[in-house]
Amino acid sequence: MLSLIKLEADLINEIYEFHDLRLVVLKGTLYRMLYKALLTLLYRVGLIESTDSKLREDMASGFVTLAATVSQLSEVSNIQKPNSFLLSFLINNFLQVVVEHRDKCEQFFQVVEHLYSKSTPQELESSKIDFRQLAQDIITKISNLTPYETSTTGEKDYLLQGLLKLLDSLFRSNPKLKNISLESNPTFINEVLHSCLFEVPEGIVFCYKSVSSLLLLVALDYSPGVVPPPKCKTNESRKAALQLLYTITCDLSDSQAEAVVNYLSAPLRRNFWRTASTSDWYIYAVQGERSRTGYVGLKNLGCTCYMNSLMQQFYMLPVFRESILETESSAVKVDDHENLLLQFQTILGFLKRSQRQYYDPRSFCLAFKDSEGKPINVIDQMDVDEFFNNLLDKLEPHLKGSKNEGVIKRVFGGMLSNELICKGCPHSR
Numbered sequence: 001m002l003s004l005i006k007l008e009a010d011l012i013n014e015i016y017e018f019h020d021l022r023l024v025v026l027k028g029t030l031y032r033m034l035y036k037a038l039l040t041l042l043y044r045v046g047l048i049e050s051t052d053s054k055l056r057e058d059m060a061s062g063f064v065t066l067a068a069t070v071s072q073l074s075e076v077s078n079i080q081k082p083n084s085f086l087l088s089f090l091i092n093n094f095l096q097v098v099v100e101h102r103d104k105c106e107q108f109f110q111v112v113e114h115l116y117s118k119s120t121p122q123e124l125e126s127s128k129i130d131f132r133q134l135a136q137d138i139i140t141k142i143s144n145l146t147p148y149e150t151s152t153t154g155e156k157d158y159l160l161q162g163l164l165k166l167l168d169s170l171f172r173s174n175p176k177l178k179n180i181s182l183e184s185n186p187t188f189i190n191e192v193l194h195s196c197l198f199e200v201p202e203g204i205v206f207c208y209k210s211v212s213s214l215l216l217l218v219a220l221d222y223s224p225g226v227v228p229p230p231k232c233k234t235n236e237s238r239k240a241a242l243q244l245l246y247t248i249t250c251d252l253s254d255s256q257a258e259a260v261v262n263y264l265s266a267p268l269r270r271n272f273w274r275t276a277s278t279s280d281w282y283i284y285a286v287q288g289e290r291s292r293t294g295y296v297g298l299k300n301l302g303c304t305c306y307m308n309s310l311m312q313q314f315y316m317l318p319v320f321r322e323s324i325l326e327t328e329s330s331a332v333k334v335d336d337h338e339n340l341l342l343q344f345q346t347i348l349g350f351l352k353r354s355q356r357q358y359y360d361p362r363s364f365c366l367a368f369k370d371s372e373g374k375p376i377n378v379i380d381q382m383d384v385d386e387f388f389n390n391l392l393d394k395l396e397p398h399l400k401g402s403k404n405e406g407v408i409k410r411v412f413g414g415m416l417s418n419e420l421i422c423k424g425c426p427h428s429r
Contacts, residue, residue: 109162
C-alpha cells in the first residue's frame with residue numbers, strides 16, 4: 001500500500017472518502033477493491049484477531065509508518081493529513097471488535113493512542129468521531145467488563161488497559177468533555193476507585209440464619225471459573241486506572257472530592273497493627289486475594305496459632321471436612337452466633353471456597369465456651385491436644401441424630417488394647 005501511495009498520491013484522497021466500512025460500495029474500481037481488501041482483511045485480522053503477537057506488532061508498526069509517510073507527502077502535495085481519518089477508521093469500525101479479543105488488542109490501542117496524540121485539535125475536530133458518544137461508550141464498556149486479570153497467572157486485560165488509557169487521553173485533552181461525561185455518569189468515579197482498584201473479594205457472602213443457609217451460600221461462592229475483583233491486578237492496568245483517577249479528580253466539585261477522600265480514608269481507619277515500616281501502610285487490594293497456592297489462611301487473633309493450625313489440619317481431611325459441611329444440626333437448639341457446629345462449618349467453608357487471603361475466626365472463638373461458659377481468650381496460649389479433645393467433645397452433641405453422627409469416631413477413633421505379660425512365665429492375656 002505504501003508503494004502504491006508513493007507512486008500515486010491521489011490514491012489516499014479517494015480512500016479518505018470511505019471512513020466507515022458501512023459506506024463502502026464495491027463498484028469494481030481498483031481503489032475501492034484495494035481499500036476493502038487491505039484495510040479490512042489485513043488490519044482486522046493482523047492487528048486484532050491474529051494469535052501471533054509478532055504479526056500484530058508488525059501490523060501496528062506498519063499502520064504508524066503509513067500515517068507518517070502520508071503526513072510527509074501531505075506537506076508537498078495536496079493531500080489531506082491522515083491522522084484524523086485513520087483514527088476515525090479504527091474507532092468507528094473496530095472498537096466493538098476488540099471487546100471479543102481482550103488478550104490480543106494491545107497493539108490496536110497502541111496505534112489509536114499514537115494517532116490521537118499526533119492529531120492536532122483541528123484534525124480531531126474535522127474527524128468523523130463523536131467524542132462525546134465515544135467517551136460514553138468507553139465508560140459503559142469499563143463498567144460492564146467483568147474481572148479478567150488474575151494475580152496467580154499474571155493474565156493481562158489489554159482491553160481494560162486500552163480503554164482506561166484512551167479515556168484518560170480524551171479527558172486530559174478536553175476538560176469540557178470530562179465534565180459532561182462525569183455529570184452523565186456520576187457513579188463512574190466509584191467504578192474506578194472501587195471496582196477497578198480497591199475492591200476486595202468478598203469470599204462467601206455470609207449471613208447467620210441456619211446451617212442450611214450456610215451450605216447454600218457456600219455453594220453460591222465464586223466458582224473456579226469466575227475471576228474475583230478488583231478488575232485491575234497487574235501493574236500496567238493499575239497504573240492506567242490511577243492515572244485516569246488522577247485526571248478525573250482534578251477540579252472536582254466539593255461533594256465529589258469529599259466522597260473520594262472518604263473512600264480512600266476508610267482503609268486507613270481499620271483497626272489492625274501498623275508499624276513505622278512503609279510496607280505496613282500499603283493499601284493493595286490484590287494482597288487480600290487467595291494465595292497462589294490455592295489455600296486460604298486464618299487470622300491469628302493473638303495467641304491462636306494452636307487453634308489455626310488444628311483447623312487447617314481438619315480442612316486437609318476431606319472425609320471429615322465434607323461430612324461436617326453437609327451436616328445440619330437439629331440436636332442442639334442455640335442461637336446461630338453461639339452454634340459451635342455452625343461456626344466450625346463457617347471456618348471450613350471459607351477455607352474451601354473463599355477468595356480472600358484469610359478468614360477471621362473471631363466468631364468461632366466466641367461460640368467455643370469453656371467449663372465456666374467463657375469464650376476463648378485469644379491472648380492465652382492453650383495446649384493443642386487439650387483443645388482438640390475439647391472441640392470434638394463439644395461437636396458430638398451437634399452431630400447426634402444426623403447421618404454423620406459417627407464421623408468423629410470413624411476418622412479419629414481407634415481401639416485400645418491392653419496386654420498383661422507375666423514376668424516369671426511366658427503366659428499373657
